[in-house]
Amino acid sequence: MIAAEDFCAALDDRGFRFASGVPCSFFGGPIAHLSRSPGRYVPAANEGGALATAAGAALAGRRAYVMLQNSGLGNLINPLTSLVMTYRIPVLSFVSLRGWPDPAQDEPQHEVMGTKTVSLLETLGLPYWMLRADCDEAGLAEILTGVEKAVAAGEAPFVLVEKGSVGKCQTAATDEPERLDSRDAVQLVTELAGDSPIVATTGYTGRELFGVADRPANFYMQGSMGHAAAIALGVAMADPGRSVVVLDGDGAALMHMGTLSAIAEQAPGNLIHVVLDNGIHESTGGQSTTSSSTRLDEVAVASGYRTAARCRTLDEAREQFTAAQRSPGPHLLLIPTRPRTGPMPPRATSTHSPEEMRDRFAAALTATTSRA
Incomplete structure (x- = not known):
């Protein structure tokens, strides 16, 4: 497992300093860490919005990435194929692998996309890498080297993230007694x-x-x-x-x-x-x-x-x-x-x-x- 701070730092060191996404428990750590610095992370309403936001940042000269759950990959397909791939805007996507490798070990709503995530990316001809739970910082660096080559070629690379690959961060507690239970x-x-x-x-x-x-x-x-x-x-x-x-x-x-x-x-x-x-x-x-x-x-x-x-x-x-x-x-x-x-x-x-x-x-x- 890679600490959330180290995960973000590795991306930061390679110029990926703008992120957007939709919450997923696999990425709770990086999102919490980035959210502490204004302008580093844009919480999107949905996955397509996250990709479009990152594409806008890329058009403005920023290296950008998104984080989302594979169950929301369907929401990503339209802007992925008609915007990012059509205009060849290099945006990096981190996608958590729910319902994989064994759908029976996850909730039923993850079964279909869990078994189809890899084949979907292959059908679209998109380059992808796997970030495993036992991957260390050196392994992440190797993945990011491949990602950089894809980005330089105008491609939209994906990193598929196994459960437990990235650590969590402590989130600030809120105390609002005027709210109801x-x-x-x-x-x-x-x-x-x-x-x-x-x-x-x-x-x-x-x-x-x-x-x-x-x-x-x-x-x-x-x-x-x-x-x-x-x-x-x-x-x-x-x-x-x-x-x-x-x-x-x-x-x-x-x-x-x-x-x-x-x-x-x-x-x-x-x-x-x-x-x-x-x-x-x-x-x-x-x-x-x-x-x-x-x-x-x-x-x-x-x-x-x-x-x-x-x-x-x-x-x-x-x-x-x-x-x-x-x-x-x-x-x-x-x-x-x-x-x-x-x-x-x-x-x-x-x-x-x-x-x-x-x-x-x-x-x-x-x-x-x-x-x-």
Whole structure:
């Protein structure tokens, strides 16, 4: 394993001094280290945005790189093929290897991309190297020498990173007592939702919902970060007579913020969008989001939501949620929450397979529609 500081220093020594990316636990150390120096790391909303940002820096004469998870490689393909490869902009990509080499040792959402990452790069004709967990600084230096040759040739090289290859950094703790406990907020939403379907975003939010009240009408979205609200939009529009709740996170909502505009344009009166905003990408190591500068409740109003409220107490959340149930939406409730502490509930896949979650959720929707 290479220390996070040494990993960044090795890149810095070769002129790679601009980075962007999307949080991944494999790169939690380098992201935390770079984030201490303003201008060194740009937290992107999604993988394509990270690559485009790095491409802009490269066009301006900087050596740039991105860090991301291979599950998000699909989001990278369009700007990779139509921008970076077409214009031959030399950007270095570090991609973590989830679901590799044995997909059974990781979560189900990593199986497909885990087994296809290498072949995908080979299909695109992209040069790549493997950074293994037992690689030392000399091994990293050898990889970077090859990377530099690819960059000099105008190519877009990739380094595939095995789990445990790069160390972690201590992240600064935050103490914000005015924020709510996320479990209390999830408990309240579950109570008030009744038998309404709830679509929960990936990461700790879905795990928390699973731990609070597992039921067939819950859809635990694993992977596909940022798309819970879009799923809920589809459910809501398929049956306008049924209330639909989405439990979202600030990082996920920011990743595909255009969905707020799509929801507002379609104006489903039965959609209640709850965003738990703790200001960090918690399940990947606590990297900061941009929710401190982008107030999602105000974005929702500007997009065209009927109402949006910032709920700082459980009483406020109860009042606003109940009001949303009684009036046409879409409505957004933003609940500032504290970073989670203590043990987390297991993932829903510890009990239910993805297919089982799909089938029971679909059956719950059908049953609710029949009763209506």
